[in-house]
Amino acid sequence: MNRVAVVEDQPRLSALLVKALVNAGIEADIFDQMEPASLAASNNAYAVLVIDRGLPDGDGLDLVRRLRATDIRTPCLMLTARDALHDRVEGLESGADDYLTKPFSMDEFVARVRALMRRPPTLQSLTPEFGDIQIRPAEGCMACGPETVTLAPAELQIMIVLIRSGGTTVRRSALEAAAWGIGDAVTPNAPRCRNAPTKEKTSGDQLRPANRQRARVWLCASLSPAQHVAWLRSCYAPTWQR
Secondary structure (H helix, E strand, O other): OOEEEEEOOOHHHHHHHHHHHHHOOOEEEEEOOHHHHHHHHHHOOOOEEEEEOEEOOEEHHHHHHHHHHOOOOOOEEEEEOOOOHHHHHHHHHOOOOEEEEOOOOHHHHHHHHHHHHOOOOOOOOOOOEEOOEEEEHHHOEEEEOOEEEEOOHHHHHHHHHHHHOOOOOOOHHHHHHHHHOOOOOOOOOHHHHHHHHHHHHHHOOOOOHHHHOOOOOOOOOOOOHHHHHHHHHHOOOHHHHO
């Protein structure tokens, strides 16, 4: 959908933004508060959300957090007069995709909107999940329910690739590239050797029995897609929640 939602409470600025978008062939809907904007973003597949941080009913960044929490991945461009580094970092870490500080030119504004429209519609989470297993790269660990297990860097990268594969077969070369890069020489048995301690971490004494079996992720790249999906699904059978 070639339509943008503009969340801006200043009538003059919102009119200028919409005019610039329309001149570029992009239609826009205007909202001056977070609540109607949140409802519209939840029910419509906007190409981009343009959100001002200073809104009458709160910080526009809270709207972004709310949308991301409900798995709405529409690209967001934040508009704000806050140009401090920590403000920009906070905006990006909270789920915004771009940050434009006031004052700005309309040409740059339209260019940034177009850049966001070119992005793929599905964004990858920084903390990939499957069932109740979550990989936390920033912390270097894997979580299963309330428990966590520390992973070595190579183990961490291998687990990220496998969790994100969605049950499809992962080539050995892809695991090697993820764990060790493309420039390092890797022995043929390296992925198997690296996966061995990871299996122990997901099935050994570091997790309580209730979570131990659910946390076993099959780390063999030779499984067919059907076998991979069946194994992962079996790891989360409701009967294992006892």
